[in-house]
Amino acid sequence: MKVLEARDLAVGWGGRAERILASGIDLVVEEKTLVVLVGPNGSGKSTLLRTLAGLQEPLRGSVLLGGEEARRLGAEERSRRVASVFTDRYDAGYFSVFDIVAFGRYPYTDSRGRLEARDLAAVDGALAATGLEALASRPFSELSDGEKQKALIARSIAQDCPLLVLDEPTAFLDAPARAEVFRITLDLARRSRKAVVLSTHDVDRALSSADRLWIMDREHRFRSGAPEDLAIEGFVGRAFDGPGLRFDPESGVFRAAGAEPGAKVEIEGGSGASRTWTERLAERLGLGVVQAAVGGSAERRGRAPIARVRIEEGEAGPTFSVLNPADEIGRGEGRGLEAGSFAELEAILRPLAEEREP
Amino acid sequence: MAAATAALFVADLAFGSVRIPLGALCDIVLGRPSDPSWSSILLLFRLPKALTALAAGAALAASGLILQTVFRNPLAGPDSLGIGAGASVGAALVVLASSSAGGGAFLAGLGLGGYALLSLAASAGAAAVLAAILIVARRVENGVTLLIVGLLVGYLAGSLVSLLVYFGSPQKVQVYLGWTYGSFSAVTLGQLPVLYGAAALGFALAAGSSKSLNALLMGEAFARELGVRVRRERTRVLAAAAILAGATTAFCGPIAFLGIAAPQAARRAFRSSDHAFLVPASALSGSIFALAADIASQAPGSGAILPINPLLALIGAPIILGIVLGGSRDRESIP
Numbered sequence: 001m002k003v004l005e006a007r008d009l010a011v012g013w014g015g016r017a018e019r020i021l022a023s024g025i026d027l028v029v030e031e032k033t034l035v036v037l038v039g040p041n042g043s044g045k046s047t048l049l050r051t052l053a054g055l056q057e058p059l060r061g062s063v064l065l066g067g068e069e070a071r072r073l074g075a076e077e078r079s080r081r082v083a084s085v086f087t088d089r090y091d092a093g094y095f096s097v098f099d100i101v102a103f104g105r106y107p108y109t110d111s112r113g114r115l116e117a118r119d120l121a122a123v124d125g126a127l128a129a130t131g132l133e134a135l136a137s138r139p140f141s142e143l144s145d146g147e148k149q150k151a152l153i154a155r156s157i158a159q160d161c162p163l164l165v166l167d168e169p170t171a172f173l174d175a176p177a178r179a180e181v182f183r184i185t186l187d188l189a190r191r192s193r194k195a196v197v198l199s200t201h202d203v204d205r206a207l208s209s210a211d212r213l214w215i216m217d218r219e220h221r222f223r224s225g226a227p228e229d230l231a232i233e234g235f236v237g238r239a240f241d242g243p244g245l246r247f248d249p250e251s252g253v254f255r256a257a258g259a260e261p262g263a264k265v266e267i268e269g270g271s272g273a274s275r276t277w278t279e280r281l282a283e284r285l286g287l288g289v290v291q292a293a294v295g296g297s298a299e300r301r302g303r304a305p306i307a308r309v310r311i312e313e314g315e316a317g318p319t320f321s322v323l324n325p326a327d328e329i330g331r332g333e334g335r336g337l338e339a340g341s342f343a344e345l346e347a348i349l350r351p352l353a354e355e356r357e358p
Numbered sequence: 359m360a361a362a363t364a365a366l367f368v369a370d371l372a373f374g375s376v377r378i379p380l381g382a383l384c385d386i387v388l389g390r391p392s393d394p395s396w397s398s399i400l401l402l403f404r405l406p407k408a409l410t411a412l413a414a415g416a417a418l419a420a421s422g423l424i425l426q427t428v429f430r431n432p433l434a435g436p437d438s439l440g441i442g443a444g445a446s447v448g449a450a451l452v453v454l455a456s457s458s459a460g461g462g463a464f465l466a467g468l469g470l471g472g473y474a475l476l477s478l479a480a481s482a483g484a485a486a487v488l489a490a491i492l493i494v495a496r497r498v499e500n501g502v503t504l505l506i507v508g509l510l511v512g513y514l515a516g517s518l519v520s521l522l523v524y525f526g527s528p529q530k531v532q533v534y535l536g537w538t539y540g541s542f543s544a545v546t547l548g549q550l551p552v553l554y555g556a557a558a559l560g561f562a563l564a565a566g567s568s569k570s571l572n573a574l575l576m577g578e579a580f581a582r583e584l585g586v587r588v589r590r591e592r593t594r595v596l597a598a599a600a601i602l603a604g605a606t607t608a609f610c611g612p613i614a615f616l617g618i619a620a621p622q623a624a625r626r627a628f629r630s631s632d633h634a635f636l637v638p639a640s641a642l643s644g645s646i647f648a649l650a651a652d653i654a655s656q657a658p659g660s661g662a663i664l665p666i667n668p669l670l671a672l673i674g675a676p677i678i679l680g681i682v683l684g685g686s687r688d689r690e691s692i693p
Contacts (some may be wrong), residue, residue, distance in 0.1 A: 078585060
């Protein structure tokens with residue numbers, strides 16, 4: 001079922017100084033999907049989300065909520081079809097977490113705002129879905145940023161809409177809180193059959209959890225697709241690559257740009273964590289990694305590795321021996337410099353890496 | 359709270375330059391024969407005065423509560439919208455400028471007719487500002503802009519009053535200043551229905567808006583996310599605030615302190631942000647402040663009558679300070 005649809009949409013600021021941020025946007029959101037919108041600052045993510053949530057008028061085109069023109073719906077009917085949370089700092093006075101979540105029932109309660117049985121059930125359900133039951137009677141203003149964000153998401157759950165629009169729900173949050181917010185939104189899409197549209201700067205997580213990825217790039221071009229398609233077609237890189245950062249479609253992660261590894265290091269042995277972190281150390285030092293040749297007949301194109309690192313798994317963690325190519329690489333058994341920790345390994349490799357820099 | 363209000367109301371009736379015993383009070387109220395001089399003091403003077411204090415305190419407090427919520431600013435009060443200033447211009451025009459129009463006779467002694475005219479002019483001034491604010495409120499999205507407009511209107515009106523005072527004759531300036539001290543005793547039994555009618559209208563609007571006020575307290579963006587029609591609701595509650603403050607200011611003069619302090623007291627004392635509770639609670643605390651100030655203005659034991667405005671701040675400020683500093687766990691600036 002199409003929960004949200006936009007046709008030839010143009011978003012931006014209206015009025016006398018009209019400014020279109022992005023135009024020609026066509027999109028569809030089905031139920032049970034998590035849509036993640038990414039894009040650099042100033043690309044118009046919030047403006048697009050506000051327009052989709054009906055909080056801002058589209059400059060051209062139309063937004064359909066549940067198949068009906070959003071602007072023809074009254075404010076109340078609209079708030080039963082789409083619940084939204086936008087980044088803002090709230091001064092909640094003496095309101096408790098329960099009170100804040102109960103605000104989600106605003107579109108359903110009578111003029112005095114009294115909560116009926118079904119409203120209370122919806123609030124309890126939302127508190128449970130976000131794991132906030134124990135905090136229900138605490139003042140909202142005393143919560144941590146992560147808990148506040150969860151309470152606001154709970155409010156939007158209590159609003160009981162098929163579509164949730166969350167603008168940067170993970171901003172200002174630490175890593176565990178970010179992970180939990182993503183888990184909650186995924187749960188909403190999977191178990192509660194809702195459509196969730198959220199924006200974030202956490203592109204890695206967007207790529208790994210979104211059912212549909214939306215990208216707004218610096219030129220305000222909009223693109224929608226499966227995260228894998230957009231990554232491999234280069235749209236992720238086009239949106240985010242800059243002087244300091246480059247998206248590597250091969251590994252699917254961002255790397256510091258400009259450190260195109262010239263010098264390489266050969267890594268031998270080790271497995272799992274010791275191997276991963278040795279490679280990470282090399283990467284941090286701007287060194288490429290070549291797999292150790294098996295059987296000595298290494299096929300080495302381009303420049304020879306500057307060193308070979310042999311990982312030895314020890315009782316108290318890995319130890320390393322580094323062999324300098326000038327004499328020992330290739331011979332395999334020479335005694336190199338020994339390192340008992342990553343810090344010591346770094347101390348050995350760094351001068352070698354810097355020596356080879358152009 | 360209601361009990362405290364009732365007790366103060368009775369005390370306000372009993373105390374004054376002539377002390378009326380409680381028994382006689384009951385007799386008069388129940389229509390039983392009693393001392394005729396006590397009876398006329400009570401019915402013609404003290405009852406209207408106490409009823410005025412009751413309504414004015416409640417109305418100003420509720421008005422202040424609404425404005426603090428809508429503007430999300432703990433320092434907002436009836437003055438922030440320029441309503442008090444508008445009323446002052448009306449009053450100043452009548453008192454100070456009428457002489458130049460030639461008809462200064464009634465003002466010399468300032469009889470009953472003079473006071474009625476003063477109230478009328480002040481009402482008109484307040485209503486003019488109110489209308490302007492509401493027109494702006496319907497067009498402006500941002501509450502802060504509205505607050506700035508209100509303050510500017512206030513300054514504009516203030517400078518008009520200054521000019522009028524500058525050119526006014528000393529006698530008339532004295533009369534005008536008397537009005538600015540604030541008083542609950544200027545309202546006659548005949549005018550009371552007007553004050554109570556306006557207050558009832560304002561309260562009806564405010565009481566029906568507690569749900570919107572709760573949402574507006576969280577901010578306009580928050581309210582909009584919930585489907586609140588922010589402009590419509592804001593216009594409605596501002597109309598309520600303006601009617602409540604306008605009527606009171608017109609009849610009692612600009613009583614600034616009450617509108618800011620009473621809602622603060624209610625909010626902090628009961629640690630609540632729910633307007634379904636806060637509107638009546640603020641109103642009651644406003645009545646309590648007003649009645650207490652009125653009793654004190656009679657200076658029980660002495661014969662003198664002190665002006666209300668300085669007294670209110672004198673009594674109220676320490677109480678509010680105690681409440682605010684006592685609850686110093688609330689580090690946040692709760693509006």
